[in-house]
Every structure is written in structure tokens, then in C-alpha cells.
Amino acid sequence: MKTRREVLLMLLAAGIVIPFGGCKEKGIVTYNNLKAAIIGETTASAKYTAFAIKAREEGYPQIAVLFDATAKAENVHARNHKAVLSQLGLKMELFTPKFEVKSTRENLLNAIKGEGYEVDTMYPDFMNAAMKDRIDPAISTFSMALHAEMTHKKFFTTALQALDTKSVAQLSLEYFVCSKCGNTFSSETVGARCPLCGTHREKFFHFKG
Numbered sequence: 786m787k788t789r790r791e792v793l794l795m796l797l798a799a800g801i802v803i804p805f806g807g808c809k810e811k812g813i814v815t816y817n818n819l820k821a822a823i824i825g826e827t828t829a830s831a832k833y834t835a836f837a838i839k840a841r842e843e844g845y846p847q848i849a850v851l852f853d854a855t856a857k858a859e860n861v862h863a864r865n866h867k868a869v870l871s872q873l874g875l876k877m878e879l880f881t882p883k884f885e886v887k888s889t890r891e892n893l894l895n896a897i898k899g900e901g902y903e904v905d906t907m908y909p910d911f912m913n914a915a916m917k918d919r920i921d922p923a924i925s926t927f928s929m930a931l932h933a934e935m936t937h938k939k940f941f942t943t944a945l946q947a948l949d950t951k952s953v954a955q956l957s958l959e960y961f962v963c964s965k966c967g968n969t970f971s972s973e974t975v976g977a978r979c980p981l982c983g984t985h986r987e988k989f990f991h992f993k994g
């Protein structure tokens with residue numbers, strides 16, 4: 786017997802739109818989580834764009850293009866979360882992203898920590914709350930973001946290892962971002978379709994250093 790979460794992930798992977806139920810009173814935790822996720826993703830997007838500029842200044846075009854691609858992926862997540870919030874009849878308050886730019890090594894450590902929090906804590910918690918609230922579009926958008934953040938954490942960890950072993954030149958100079966779910970691929974991992982949502986490669990965003 787598959788769990789509710791497994792069934793929803795299968796439907797999502799097949800590109801099936803999931804209707805939502807529940808009422809506003811029951812969904813207050815998920816509404817707040819959607820807003821927190823929008824702030825987190827928007828801030829991550831702005832931060833990675835700034836980290837890309839810093840990486841280029843330091844002579845690491847491979848790391849710069851990775852930050853540019855992940856900035857776009859976070860932007861896709863923020864867009865998807867906002868669409869769900871809007872579908873639920875709610876609006877996002879204005880806010881200003883806050884972050885610090887340090888050295889590229891410190892920026893990579895910051896990015897790995899941020900992705901780790903999203904993968905290990907934030908999105909699993911948000912998905913559990915959305916399941917309790919029975920707000921299926923929120924489960925879908927959190928699930929898509931969670932899977933993409935896993936790839937980001939791996940890419941950033943690989944980049945940090947390359948920096949520490951002076952082998953940055955061997956990293957990919959080309960990345961692709963799924964326009965529907967934000968899943969992220971290097972030139973080595975990209976395929977004809979997104980394995981998460983089925984979107985065709987023609988619709989991916991393309992980044993080249």
C-alpha cells in the first residue's frame with residue numbers, strides 16, 4: 786500500500802494536476818509556510834546571483850555559472866509557491882531579501898548550509914504540515930522544490946571540494962534548469978526530459994560560462 790505522499794509524488798511526476806481541498810481555517814500553518822518558503826527562495830535567488838558575481842571576480846567561471854543556474858531554479862520555486870498562494874486567495878507581503886556576500890569559499894559553505902536546511906528540515910516539515918492541512922497544491926510545490934534542492938546541495942558540495950583541491954577547472958561550465966520545477970542539471974546529468982516532472986529539455990533554461 787502506497788502512502789498518500791508516495792501517491793501524490795507519482796501523480797506529480799506524471800504531470801497530473803492535483804486539486805486541493807480544505808478550508809482557510811485549517812490551512813493557517815501551510816499559508817504561513819508558503820510565505821516563509823517564498824521569502825527563503827527569493828532571498829536564495831538574489832543571494833546566488835550576487836555569489837555568481839563574486840565567483841567571476843575571483844576567477845571561477847565554473848562556480849559562477851552554477852550560482853547563476855541555481856539562482857534561476859530558486860526563482861522558479863518562488864514563482865510556483867506564489868502561484869499556490871494566489872490559488873488559495875492570499876497575497877504575499879512586500880519584503881527585502883537580506884544576505885551577505887563573502888569569499889567564494891564562504892559563499893559555497895553558506896549555500897550548502899542553506900540547501901541542507903531546506904532538504905533536511907524545512908521542506909519535509911512543510912510537506913508534513915501541508916498533508917495534515919490537506920492542501921495538495923502546497924504538497925506538490927514543496928515536493929518539487931525539495932527534489933531540486935537536493936541536486937543543488939550536491940553541486941555546491943562538489944564545487945567546494947573542487948575549490949579545496951584546486952580542480953575547479955574540471956567542473957562543468959554548462960547547466961540546465963527545468964522551467965516547470967526548477968530541477969537542475971549539469972551537461973553531464975541532463976537528459977531529454979526532467980525526471981521529476983517530465984518537462985522536455987527544449988523548455989529548460991540554459992546557462993553557459
Ligand SMILES: [Fe+2]
Pocket residue numbers: 829855858859900933934937938
Ligand atoms: Fe536550492
Ligand SMILES: [Fe+2]
Pocket residue numbers: 963964965966967968979980981982983984
Ligand atoms: Fe522538472
